[in-house]
Amino acid sequence: MAALAEARVEQVTREDLVMFVNACFSCTGQREFYGDARGQSVSIEFLHQYILGNYRRLYARTLAAGINHFNQAQIILNLLASGSPADARDKAEEGALIAAALRALPPQRAFRVLESLRGRRINNRRARAIARDYVHGRANLAFDAVKYRSKLRAAVSHGHLKLEGELGPFLFRGWKKRSFTQPLLETFRRAHYTHEALYELPYTVAEGLAVKHGISREVFLRRIEPRLTAAERLRLQESAARERGTPPPVDLGRASLTKLALYVLALSPEVRRERHAELDAALEQAAARVLRRAPSPLQRVAAILDNSYSSSGSLEKRRRPLGVALATHYLLSAAAREYRAWWTCPVEEPLLVSARGQTDIATPLLEALAWGADLVVIVSDGYDNDPPKAVAELTRVFRSKLDPERHTALVHVNPVFDSEGYAPRSFGAAVPTVGVRDAEDVPTVLGFARFAEGVALLSELEAYLASRAGAMLQRDAGGLQGHDEGRRQDAPPVEEGES
């Protein structure tokens, strides 16, 4: 009886954790096609509190599981808000994980976390130490002070941090009146009075000052161009082309895979057809780069990609499910030895795909199974409506009657979080569902899929999370050393991540 209860407890723990990690892969608290933002944020907040309260150590280790930035930030805040654990080893590990995760976040997100400490009134010794270490570990704090001024200021005042040199006075006292010896701070001061200095500032800061000076958008965009980061260039392509005729030159080969896919989907079909070779090459390059970082050799892979109307996403996540599907297409075609893709509404050319039509996954799934794939990846939001719940039935019968030995692996990759189910919507028990935010994470989540399937034991899951946490801490330690050696006074403009 006791053994039974124990087994049940283990199962519940495992299911809870899988659900949570899955949610953390996909949910960002933003509006989805079927669910509103409020429902999403309430749902994910509940999950965080539930896991924090019940499985604290695993909650902290989830930071290293490759989850998206939104949930990393949430975990950091929740951990800092609830005091430190009693056990000394846990305490040390948790602190190291928080610090490492914070350092790995894109700077705007990390500073946002520090600012939220003030918003949520979290001010314990550990939180102050974390904020202090992060701020002092920044390579070019003067640049941060200019670009993320209000956030840094919030962190400094809330955590009683001491800043060296002119930064303190710059953030808090009369920066309008005095002059600075540090060049960037002085540039920022001068930019309030002269146009010339403005163009040496980061784009986001200069943008507001340009409005203040009444500089026309066209002139501003032309002259600020050298200061644009790659992400800003990509983001400004359309609007800059509208304002001044020519978009800022962008090296598509350097953009990240999912962002590139989203950029391609935002172009009109005519443009996509015209620039087909260029875009295609850029996407392939991006996919190859992802695979260099996380090699995942696959054999005979079939992808079923959902381009139904619901993959158009929402106002907040425009075309993201479709973008993830397109990016996954390129990623898998680069990773697999043999590869075939089926779209739910067939398209002549993957680059010309658009979100249209109903979700008929059963037909392409049957074709993929007939083709004899050994891995079938379904990228979909989980709403199959032609016919409803056909995939669940189809895969159940396929598993039980045609493939009981599991020659063919089925994985459902879901970029959409279903707030009512507290997890990405699944296609029934026969297909493991994993959440994903960027296609770059697909190799990671494919590794996680065996836990979602429910065959792996809790101890394996714990070992998996522990090893990921260990790897993250090691990476962080290595990064810190490398950082110290290669620290430069004049850091290049920071890349902005968005996941």
Added chain:
Amino acid sequence: MTDARLIQRLEPAGLRLAPSQVWGGIRLVPVLRDEVRGDLRMTLRTYDDVAAVVSVKGGLKEPGLKYISYVPHGLVMTWGNRQAEAVYGTQLQAVDGKSLKAGPFSIRLLHRMVHREDRRQLRMLPLHLAMEGFLSLQFGGPEIAWAEYSREGLSRGLDPRSESSVPGWASPMLDGALRTFEIHPQQVGLLLFNADVLLSAFVVAHPDDYRALHRTLVEDFYGDLLLQYGFLGDAPELGLTLDDARVSSLEDLRNEVHRMRQDWADFHGFMAGSLFGASMSSTRVYKAGGFLLQRFHTSLDPAEENHIGEAIVGTDGSLEYLKTYRLSAAQTRRAYLLSQLAQCDWHLEDTAERLRTTASDLSLRLRNAGFGYLLKDSVLEAAQRKHRR
């Protein structure tokens, strides 16, 4: 003149039903057309006026029979191959009727429910056409001056006759359902169920037209049940199962999935059984080229579901356009009472006998149905006294 193409029984020839999509209590069933002829196209014409006054008889600004309603949009149909490639929104639109200023509001005056604008172009007011037909049932009133009827009832008939309905945007669920609905590529129509009762059917001839008109469904009007059943729980998201025993290969699995689709279509056909397959009485409204525009109503028996609607039938008897409205119970009762009266030449005693009741009860029923103005006050008072006793 009787036309063989007047609908006796609504048959969805050439159309098939796809599995439903559910949002809250609303279930939307796509109607697909495999063979598109492309010689009948519909486009939308919007009217931004608070109300429209349609002259059913007589000129635009002359006294005569008028139909007054909120009309957010009309449909312009063109036929023949000339316009086949015209895309929604690309045609120049003629001025339709007249717009009158009434303080901050504007009122649209329109000529007839169906108005020929060009050799191959017709403007019609969707569903209002059917509703006007419903309102004008027995509109003339008593033909013999029986003593019970009021002077007004004898001289003016049912005029003014009114019915109320619910606009689509009154139900927040409907908006969400239409927004999240995934339109099939061959889709030409939609069956709208609320709490799994059929409220409306809408079918056009061409998939592109349907795609353009899809979101206008939220502006159309529906029966009371849209609100009345709007507070019931969510419609169940049904799921059919596959039979394990019949599967031994991938081909079997494919057949089973095909059978599942067929089952869905049959099931939705069954759910819409009160409309498709029910007997209708239709009247011809307009003959446009080879197309026959008609309006129809079902039996108007209070014990059954009743729909009114309009349809266009092509030369080969195919259903090219359909729009229906589900009558509420009270609306059915009114139509039923009027038809019973008309069948007995408006004689109260005879009708009461036919309905197995007394004349005084019938007068009260008429008053409760909203037709008190047809009867003399003295008759109603007497009936009420009798009822109280």
